[in-house]
Amino acid sequence: MSVHNEKSTETVEAAETPVLEQSKSKENYEGDQTHGVEPARQKWYQWFAPTDTPAERRLILKLDGLIIVFVFLAYWAKVLDSSATSTAYVSGMKEDLKLYGNQLNYLNTVYMVGFITMQIPLTLVMTRCPVNYFLPAADLFWGVFTLAQYKASNVTQLYALRFFVGALGGFFFPAVQWYLGSWYKRSELSRRGAIFFIASQVGSMSSGYIQAGAYARLDGRYGIEGWRWLYIICFACTIPIAFLGLCLLPSTPDKCNSRFLSADEIRLAQERMASENRQARQPFTLPRMLEILKGWRIWVLVSFAFFFSQADGVSSNSGLSLWLKAEGYSVESINTITTVSPAVTIVASIVCGVLSDVYDAKASLIAITAVLNIFACIVLAIWNVPVGLKFFAFFLSGTADGIAAIIYAWANEICAHSAEERALVISAMNTIGNTFGAWIPLFVWKTVDAPRYLIGYNWTIALDVCMLVMLAVLRHYWIRERKRARN
Known part of the structure; x- marks a missing residue:
């Protein structure tokens, strides 16, 4: 779990005021940087811009390791669950829970209701909370509700669980896009967003093989049907990733504490966002x-x-x-x-x-x-x-x-x-x-x-x-x- 570094935080808080005042004093900076003269950009084969200082390059690499690795793995795990119910349905769940009508359609509908209705509210709530705790905590709860589906004995229980799985997983994509925008400059965002997005494609390509192999080898193991093992596997993939997020993720630059980022690096991140006119959170x-x-x-x-x-x-x-x-x-x-x-x-x-x-x-x-x-x-x-x-x-x-x-x-x-x-x-x-x-x-x-x-x-x-x-x-x-x- 991320540890609060008192010494680093005091330094950051002392340095935060002049940084923010500096950004406010540059009222016309947006016209020079964001809306006017284009920033120097790297070649297609380069990871850094020519103007990035050695300190910036170290910061960018750290952010990639702390943020991008977690969001990629977490999104990949989400895709496993999105196909788990359909796979479970044709792998014995239909017969075990007597789903002989339109229950599969209703399960998908309930999932989408939670997915859609909670996207905006939960994303907005996240902007008011420490992101480094909010995202992994949501992942933990998502994993718990996913696991609970393996114990379902009737379709009514599944309806309730699928709603919460949809709600806790649905806001992840827009929340991560916002989070990336809080740390990376506009000349860096698209590549990071692409790496995050392709996790869904990797998940869709790998889920079939994982689920088929799991069903073939685990069906009946410890008296648990194969379709129930699919949800256990989703849970087993999610929990380590969620704890990884709790250990690694920094919050946003305006209110950041991290064992992996120094006070100077946090101050540099604030200055980078100020140069982009990327404003900190307000009421x-x-x-x-x-x-x-x-x-x-x-x-x-x-x-x-x-x-x-x-x-x-x-x-x-x-x-x-x-x-x-x-x-x-x-x-x-x-x-x-x-x-x-x-x-x-x-x-x-x-x-x-x-x-x-x-x-x-x-x-x-x-x-x-x-x-x-x-x-x-x-x-x-x-x-x-x-x-x-x-x-x-x-x-x-x-x-x-x-x-x-x-x-x-x-x-x-x-x-x-x-x-x-x-x-x-x-x-x-x-x-x-x-x-x-x-x-x-x-x-x-x-x-x-x-x-x-x-x-x-x-x-x-x-x-x-x-x-x-x-x-x-x-x-x-x-x-x-x-x-x-x-x-």
């Missing part, structure tokens, strides 16, 4: 909330996030696997071939993250990705094309999620002036995507239309076109704000 009052809701940022960014969040339908609705099954491919071949899509997403995420940080090319990367996804969906909507081209289109659609990290990095940059606005906007962006993603596929990606999904592919084309329009709107407002800041 979250009703007038402040109304001010945020009256601004353009939340409405434009959330609208943009809606179109982005729905545009990955090709890869998220099993079109490739269902087509392969209809073509007579073996189960082994289907399982192998479908791992290409998340692999494409991983590569796209890394490439977009690096290029975004090096060239500050967020808008261009988003536009290119949308065009690639439009091309893929046009091919799939036509359908009667050469088999090789159809494979290429399915795999190409995996790039749709590759821009997730840079979209949230951009939101961190746009809302840099307010920690509270960053938290509200980022969590709202993610919530709106999950809210619509919970029911739109029921009408657009109908199982009876599989594997062609003509409505779904045309819907995705429309989403990407709308995303390009919203990209133009977002750039317009952002460029206008930067011009006003310079004047």
Whole structure:
């Protein structure tokens, strides 16, 4: 568990005031750094910017070790649970708990209710608490509720447990995006966000193998059915990671105590955030909330996030696997071939993250990705094309999620002036995507239309076109704000 270092904290508190006063005295610094002259950026193969001092480089490496390792592992564990219930259902849970109706759908619905309704509240609560305790504590409770599912004796118990699992896991993604924005400069955020995001793809690729191996070797061990072991494994993966977070994570630079960061390093982190106009946490009052809701940022960014969040339908609705099954491919071949899509997403995420940080090319990367996804969906909507081209289109659609990290990095940059606005906007962006993603596929990606999904592919084309329009709107407002800041 993170230890409070009294000597270091006293030094930090003594140094914090002049640092904050210095940032306030640089009222026009935002015009020079954030909205005006671009900071020096590294080459694509470099991890640090040319202007980073040796002290900054040591700090960045420490932050990567303390923060990125934990959030990657924790997100990977979350993905294991997201598929555990579906795997458990077909591995004996259906018969043991007599789930012969629509109970699986209801379980998923209850999970999504907790996931969606608690994202914004818990993210905002986190901004008022020490993050180094809040995130690992939420992970611990998430692990406990996940474990409790193995003892369920009826579906009613599962309903209650799935709600809490959804609530405690749902806010993790926006909370981490906000947390990364509290420590890293805008020329560093996209790569870290990409590393964090690809944990979900690694999880989806590995979960099937882990669960299949566990079921085959543990079914009946100690009198416990195989499907119950799946939840025990999720718990066993989560608890060590949560304790790792309690030991490693620093809070935010404005109120930081850490056994691994010295007073000088904390002061340097504060100065780095001040140079980015990344403001420390302030009281979250009703007038402040109304001010945020009256601004353009939340409405434009959330609208943009809606179109982005729905545009990955090709890869998220099993079109490739269902087509392969209809073509007579073996189960082994289907399982192998479908791992290409998340692999494409991983590569796209890394490439977009690096290029975004090096060239500050967020808008261009988003536009290119949308065009690639439009091309893929046009091919799939036509359908009667050469088999090789159809494979290429399915795999190409995996790039749709590759821009997730840079979209949230951009939101961190746009809302840099307010920690509270960053938290509200980022969590709202993610919530709106999950809210619509919970029911739109029921009408657009109908199982009876599989594997062609003509409505779904045309819907995705429309989403990407709308995303390009919203990209133009977002750039317009952002460029206008930067011009006003310079004047």
